[in-house]
Amino acid sequence: MEAKNPQAQCLIIAWQGEFGLLSERVLAEIEKQDTPVTVFEVEIEKYFSLNGVAVKDDLTHFPGGELKYLPGGQLLVFRGSIPEFNQYEYLNRLVNTALAYQVNEIICLGSVGAMISHTAPRRLMAVVNSDIHKYSLENTGVECNMNFDTPPNQKVDINSFVIWLAGKYGINAMSLWQVLPFYLQNSGDAAAKLLLLEFLGDRFALKLNLAETEQKVKYQSGKISTLCQTDTQVESGLKMLEGGLSLDAASRNQLLDQISRLFEDC
């Protein structure tokens, strides 16, 4: 007789290589504080061309994906690459497994870079797959009021496909993302990570120890303040961003480079 799967509250999905690796870092932190059990690994030859290997910043990136069950938090977590083809089959496997674990919700995490300053408050934004599900975000601080229609020649985000598919199976789902300062792309954004961990911790009653992340937020902010005192270009760049102004390409690259080097060893 087949063993019954334990119940999971939610399936949380993080796609590899998203801006600032926010969702991957968040799931890694949740996994670290639990005892993950592998449910399945994606058979990559079914979904990726494998005609070589992608290289970014002199590092190879090989596709993959792994779904894990976290017994402590009663969560399913998936970290994986966005499939190149057979997307439906790939996503269907995830959603079907979520059904087998009787999840109530699917959350797709995401992040985008923008010309904002790290001193601006982070905001969690969501798109949900039903009006009813929107109510569950009341009093959580999550903004859920976006209007959008795909312009011609723009590719649809994979998370739209996931939450649509979840809806077909009657599962509540949301795409949840944050806008990050572009210059924290390489170092990661500790404040955004903290906000997301707090949200997930509250929503699923996770007993997360956030002390290390809180410390990192202070450390990141302190280091950038110190740099501003010694580097006028960084200071003026950040002041412009705080004032809502944008930077030219050269200043942008310089700021990204300086901040990345600042946290190189972290």
Place this chain on the structure above:
Amino acid sequence: MGIIYHNKPEMQSPTLLAAWPGVGNVGIVTLAALRDQLGAGVLADIEPEEFFYPSGVNIKNGVQQELRFPQSRFYYQKWCGQDVVIFMGDEQPADGQNTYAQGSRASRMTAKVIDVAEELGCQRIITFGAAVTMTHHKAKPKVWAVANSKNFLDMINERLPAELKSNLAGKNFVPHISGLNGLLLGVAGKRNIPAACLMGEIPDYLSHLPLIYPHASRSSLEALRYIMRISVDLFRMDESVREMDEMIAEMYARFPEMVRQKLDNRYHAAENEGISDDDEKWLKENIAEFFKKDHNQDEHGS
């Protein structure tokens, strides 16, 4: 996962006419013109998510309202006493950057179309596409018919007037009908349904451009008129033919003089006995070179 029927009218041995996008969009333009002329209504849709990545999303006040996919839709109309089912696919279910479907998704899509054909009791299937030949844009395109059974091919050839019959017919050519417009014939054959593909000729020098070629669609529709013995108003397509004529003439005038001369000569010679291999090679190279210089864009036929 399957077919969503919006309607299920009573039909008697209908003919299924099918097309997907391809070179010059000859097939799709042919069937779009016919569908509009017949005023055909929506019959069914093939559920798209197994085959296609979404093409658009609509979000209102934070709630995702709709996810749009390319359509694979059946239409229906009774015309001149015959039941006609029209199938049109917005896209071929291809992987990555390929224009044409292949592999398991291609096979599953054709199987779905044939499933519907069988369920509706279709007695024959005709698909539409393009034949890339050495024809000239000033010449009326001919139509090359290929079928999965000799009886059906004989019937078509008997009904097609000589002026519409392609010179490729019966020449023992061993080319390939790319994508689903061709694959459907093979799968239909396996299920003992007579099927044919009508391919309107398109000049080779236009086949790589992202243009429609309504001239070939008009000829295909004319061929269908003879084969099915139905009345179709071809003049409705004349306006788009005229518009495209102007565009092609303008582009053709920019071809190097020598290329134009050779293309004109080739057409007249090809009508008799063809041109030399050297001349053919020279033309291919020079036309490709012209488009490289003139069109700074991808050249995918569709």
